[in-house]
Amino acid sequence: MNSTQWATLTEFVKYLGKTGKCKVEETPKGWFITYIDRDSEALFKEKLKNKRAKADIVDEEKQEREIMRQIERAEEKLGNVNVMDDRSMEFEEKKYLMRDETGGDEKRIKLSLAKNVAKEKGEGGSSGARFVFDEVEDVKVGNGKVEKGKKGNGGGGSVLDELIKEEEKAKERNNRKDYWLCEGIVVKVMSKDLADKGYYKQKGVVRKVIDKYVGEIEMIESKHKLRVDQEELETVIPQIGGVVRVVNGAYRGSNARLLSVNTEKFCAKVQIEKGVYDGRVIQAIEYEDICKVAQ
Numbered sequence: 503m504n505s506t507q508w509a510t511l512t513e514f515v516k517y518l519g520k521t522g523k524c525k526v527e528e529t530p531k532g533w534f535i536t537y538i539d540r541d542s543e544a545l546f547k548e549k550l551k552n553k554r555a556k557a558d559i560v561d562e563e564k565q566e567r568e569i570m571r572q573i574e575r576a577e578e579k580l581g582n583v584n585v586m587d588d589r590s591m592e593f594e595e596k597k598y599l600m601r602d603e604t605g606g607d608e609k610r611i612k613l614s615l616a617k618n619v620a621k622e623k624g625e626g627g628s629s630g631a632r633f634v635f636d637e638v639e640d641v642k643v644g645n646g647k648v649e650k651g652k653k654g655n656g657g658g659g660s661v662l663d664e665l666i667k668e669e670e671k672a673k674e675r676n677n678r679k680d681y682w683l684c685e686g687i688v689v690k691v692m693s694k695d696l697a698d699k700g701y702y703k704q705k706g707v708v709r710k711v712i713d714k715y716v717g718e719i720e721m722i723e724s725k726h727k728l729r730v731d732q733e734e735l736e737t738v739i740p741q742i743g744g745v746v747r748v749v750n751g752a753y754r755g756s757n758a759r760l761l762s763v764n765t766e767k768f769c770a771k772v773q774i775e776k777g778v779y780d781g782r783v784i785q786a787i788e789y790e791d792i793c794k795v796a797q
Contacts, residue, residue: 525727536727546731550715553733557680568671673752681714682749683732688794689719693734701728705738707796737793739763739770746772746792753779757795 508514515533519526525536683689687708691701706719709727717735719728740746740760748756756779758772769786 538729546716546733549733550731554680670752677752677754678750679754681732682737682790682793683708683711683715683717683735684747684749684755685709685711686796687747687749688722688738688796689717690736690738691719691721691728691730691734692736693730696728696730696734700724701726737790739789739792740794745775745795746770747795748772748774748787748791749793750791751787753784758784758792760792 506514508517512533515524515526515535518524518535522538524538527534527536685708688705689708690703690705692703694702696702701721704721704723706721706728708717709720710718712718712729715732716729717732719730719735720726721728737749742760742762744760746758746760748754748758753774756774756777758774761771761773761783763770764786767786768789770789770792772784772787772792774780774782774784
């Protein structure tokens with residue numbers, strides 16, 4: 503240390519820690535130094551800015567597409583209601599004609615209606631007047647029509663489905679971020695700048711998240727610690743039956759069980775475990791939205 507400004511090696515080590523050039527830890531065995539690779543941080547930040555700008559544009563396009571889909575659904579529902587009104591008027595007209603022909607015989611009216619229902623549903627036999635009218639309403643609902651005066655449960659399911667869809671969309675909008683790193687997940691290092699150091703395509707565990715976009719990664723094999731931007735990291739998909747964490751989207755932060763993968767569409771089927779959504783199955787979630795949980 504004679505040719506430097508530091509009198510002792512300890513002071514030099516402390517200088518490296520204070521200036522952020524290395525991660526310094528004092529232990530009973532002595533000082534331990536972990537080098538922090540900052541050569542590519544400027545490139546990471548530039549890529550991050552570009553990604554944020556693209557994410558803003560994508561969000562605007564998603565909102566426009568969502569508005570168009572809502573308009574189309576509203577027009578489709580309005581058309582279905584109009585068609586159902588026409589069918590209801592036709593049915594009432596046939597009923598009055600049958601009463602005139604039979605001279606008000608109630609039993610014959612019931613039998614005639616039962617035959618019409620059997621033809622529509624492909625079933626034989628007859629039933630009472632009360633059940634006949636219920637079956638006619640069921641037929642109409644089964645064909646995808648919404649009857650105006652229906653009091654049963656046929657219309658309730660569609661309303662519930664719409665509410666669930668709206669809830670899913672709201673959660674997706676609120677939880678979809680441009681950052682996804684979180685502690686305790688296994689990631690793969692994809693930085694080619696670290697290839698000469700043997701870290702390229704190697705797996706590590708995220709031990710700490712810095713400023714949302716940078717992760718402190720502990721490599722699984724060497725136990726070395728690196729600071730890598732999320733742009734240079736990739737999610738890891740475990741084997742079927744393994745535990746994953748949803749790192750982005752509607753169910754962000756939830757743990758789930760991997761049920762299957764679709765290699766053609768790059769998506770997976772998972773089942774949420776614990777929490778408010780315990781047991782809910784997500785049929786198709788993208789690979790980049792889930793990541794293996796470290797054991």
